[in-house]
Amino acid sequence: MLDPLNPRLGRGNTGPAVKQSTILSLMRDWTLDELAVSFVESGFWPHEALIVVREKLYGKDALVVIEGNRRLAALKFLKRAADGEKIDRRWREIVEETPPPTDLFEHVPYIEVDSRKDVEAFLGFRHVTGIKEWKPAEKAEYIAKLIESSKLTYAQVMRKIGSKTPTVRQNYISYRLLLQMEDQEKISIEHVEDKFSVLFLSLRTDGVQHYLDIDIQADPEEARKPVPADKLKELANFALWLFGDDKRPPIVRDSRQVDQFGRVLLSTKAVEYLERSPRPSFDVAFQLAGGDEPEIVRLIEEAADNVEAALSRAHRYAKSKKLRKAAQRLGEDVVQLASLFAGLREELCVGEDD
Template sequence: MTQRKIEYTALDQIALDPLNPRLGRSAHRENLAPDEIYNLMRDWSLEELATSFLESGFWAHEAVLCVEEEVYGEERLVVIEGNRRIAALMRLKKAFDGDDTSKKWLEIIDGVDEPDDLFDQVPFIRLNSRNEVDAFLGFRHVTGIKEWAPPEKAQFIAKLIDENGLSYRDVMRQIGSKTPTVQRNYIAYSILMQMEETEGLDVGKVEDKFSVLFLSLARSDVREFLGVKEKFEVPPEQVKPAISKDYVQNLKEYSRWLFGDEENAAVVTDSRQVDKFAKVLASAEGLDYLRTVKRPSLEKAFVIAGGDQEELYELMTTAAYNVEEALSSIHHYAEDERLIRIVQRLSANVTQINKIFEL
């Protein structure tokens, strides 16, 4: 973004951004009116910002970034970056005007005179277009300290690719992320869009757990189940549709097990279970269990899929190494009563293992 001068305008000349990624896709689809956008934002932890404005004013170096656009039938300055600051000012103004009577906000202005020029001299920087600030937003909200939620990040990345024609690597350079992360976000968002058009899927549940969708795509077994493994080796324009028609039924099953629906609870209840879920998807026996049992358990499916075998190898190997290490000094404590009880327990367990393996 080129260097631009700071200008000032009245608060009522600035509009909150109806395309603000933090509002969410459902709000974008509903084409909300200004008051509805404000109502969505009025509880976005604005109190600290408002208190700062009353104590220190609106510093010029915190100027919001705006673009002139036609919204709601008229040309307005629309905030591209700084919507929370403007929403905080709006709520503060409503409190002073007596339009906001919440106890918390009345306490904020209690004993304080309405500051001169706070609502009439709002600092802003005028942009030529939204695209001018894309790189800044990417660094700040995708990889920076003020991160958007996972679906908002993916939506922004998809916008850069679909609307600006950027490659994965171009986006990586703009926002400072890694190319595989950009790629997986784009594919995950493409799958979300396809789910939205697929009958019988509850996209709301998927959006709420978008990070789980994103994480699952890092597992080759998940990508193979969905038929998208090869998509990670091709450019964005060849990704859509993310799921071919031959795998749509798998997509429906994947969505039901991972996110649940109106009739079924999710089988995967924690993002830490994604590895186990991937193991089950790679197993014919595990899949058969998920498909035939009315209320399947991921833990049971994991065992059926043989997933606990690797865990067993690790447990037994660790036990063997620990015993070998203990043998180097255990003879020094042959009369220790506590150690004797531990050895007796170990001996009983080894006897049971020998019976199982007929040793």
């Protein structure tokens, strides 16, 4: 049986009652045809054996695949095509080009384990930190299951899946935050779930932690509801600004702006602007937060470095009209810049003739 608890199906599509036909339909777009081509050409390699567990499913004992669901689904679609059932043209073409081996559907290699817990570490390493990675939300859900179902600590999960403890903690808190957002009517959860990696990244910033009053160091019990009850209005604002809804796009247009968004949330003036404006602009909020100050400082320091480098050789060209014109331009800019700061012009001109 295909696994109805497979995290890759998505949170809204998993559960012991989900039908096999539903699971197969959900997996239709998982590039299964690539596996099928390999099967008809080379058979089912023993070293890619399915990992299964014997458990109750739909009221009876069944062998449920907990690793290798794509392989099993590919076999099922391939079998339908070989039996002449009405199916997508791509599948019919595969069996017409190369008829499957006669025993392909009769002898499927598998390894039976005693329980799902026996392979938690293997699945975690393979799909959370390994070469067959799940999507960000799927990884976080799996980590949450290890913590809540198996009663593991962050450190124990870290040792099982080969990750780092802070990463495990942030994944868990991000997932619990997603569930908390799902309970809020004003939040368009599908927009959040589609960009789970952005949610994950945002929790690294001091601004998001401060605005939502989230303790990023919280243990699992304390992190069950990351945002306090008195911050749920802020949570709705946060979701709208970062992910948008059916009517309004997010103000954060690129994941590279997430750190800047965190800085915006640290500014009282910028937050007040965001909260009062029906259509706020990220650029305006960022400027109100003084977000471009580091960039301006960098530009001025870079200009100063260039001038210092030029001064070491400029005396050789004291008669150059081009150099004089460039120096005049620089001087005018420096005078204008100095006038922005009270007393700076006077400090620079101390000991100099007017």
